[in-house]
Amino acid sequence: MSVMGYGAALAYVPGMACGWKGKRTMNELAVESAGGAAASRAIYYSPQKAFDRPVAPILPVVFAEQRARAFDPACPSGFVACDLSVYLGSDWPASTPTMLARYVVIRAGEAVAHTLQASGLVYYVLRGAGTAQCGDESFAWGQRDSFCMPGGEEVALSSEGGAILMVFTDEPLISYLRGRADPAAGRRVAPALFTFDRVEQGLRDVHGQNGEQLAAGKSVLLVTEPMAARKLATPGLLASYNSLEAGGDQRPHLHCSGALTLSIAGEGVHSQVDGVAVPWEPDTLIVTPPYAEHSHHNRGPEMMLSFVVQDTALYTELRTLHFEWTDQEGAPTG
Numbered sequence: 001m002s003v004m005g006y007g008a009a010l011a012y013v014p015g016m017a018c019g020w021k022g023k024r025t026m027n028e029l030a031v032e033s034a035g036g037a038a039a040s041r042a043i044y045y046s047p048q049k050a051f052d053r054p055v056a057p058i059l060p061v062v063f064a065e066q067r068a069r070a071f072d073p074a075c076p077s078g079f080v081a082c083d084l085s086v087y088l089g090s091d092w093p094a095s096t097p098t099m100l101a102r103y104v105v106i107r108a109g110e111a112v113a114h115t116l117q118a119s120g121l122v123y124y125v126l127r128g129a130g131t132a133q134c135g136d137e138s139f140a141w142g143q144r145d146s147f148c149m150p151g152g153e154e155v156a157l158s159s160e161g162g163a164i165l166m167v168f169t170d171e172p173l174i175s176y177l178r179g180r181a182d183p184a185a186g187r188r189v190a191p192a193l194f195t196f197d198r199v200e201q202g203l204r205d206v207h208g209q210n211g212e213q214l215a216a217g218k219s220v221l222l223v224t225e226p227m228a229a230r231k232l233a234t235p236g237l238l239a240s241y242n243s244l245e246a247g248g249d250q251r252p253h254l255h256c257s258g259a260l261t262l263s264i265a266g267e268g269v270h271s272q273v274d275g276v277a278v279p280w281e282p283d284t285l286i287v288t289p290p291y292a293e294h295s296h297h298n299r300g301p302e303m304m305l306s307f308v309v310q311d312t313a314l315y316t317e318l319r320t321l322h323f324e325w326t327d328q329e330g331a332p333t334g
């Protein structure tokens, strides 16, 4: 017997499902009868209705206070987390249930080192320049560059003149699963540097293309070699530079993935999220909740630029991304 759609790849193996029926020793039976602790921890629940698993809603939060702390000249080197765990009800820092963003502040002449339990790390450089070190590799980065690093390995960032970055991870997802980053699991996300001049070139190409808008944004995606087939930055995160010309309106749409959007250029920009206007602020992160109808609008005189990280990877893996334009019927391409 084979499972429909999988052909011979997933065949029923006789005897596999009844392997538990093997004989147990007297010792095992004695442990079972005396082992009341394990049995006492078992909880049995008969649902009276479907979907009665209460979770706090994910709201379109603007992390203005965290931005102010990170850019305060008195802020010491280290992290300023965009942490909503109190509101989300999680026991670990989280910006959304699957993603965490932190400002990384490096005072002049100092270094910040960390080992983060994530499938991979995505950094964006808000201010300054410096160097990154991971294992025996190091490279220089500058303002508006971005880079990826492997999870579960020490990363050291240093800056002669001081710098402020933002680092995005999927640590909340790993924490929820009670897991740990295993560099040996799958192919490592090796350090990868994305320079802004190459990104700008890509954005110019996108804006030079006319015709119907098939993608949600005029963007350049950051892809690492192990995740090239999925067009992802890390196994858990999609990362992109997004843009919107002065006076431009993004087509309203929705998807099951949530987004963390960092404003990096432009003014007079706002998002509409489920009918509510959310004004953007410079260098400030915004949560776009999953499955909320949303669109961005640029009423300022300059090109809007943003750095966007989404948990699209997870929904793609589950085959449940469910992207949909909400202004008219149309088939999206990404």
Ligand SMILES: [Fe+2]
Pocket: 216, 253, 254, 255, 259, 294
């Ligand atoms: Fe979107």
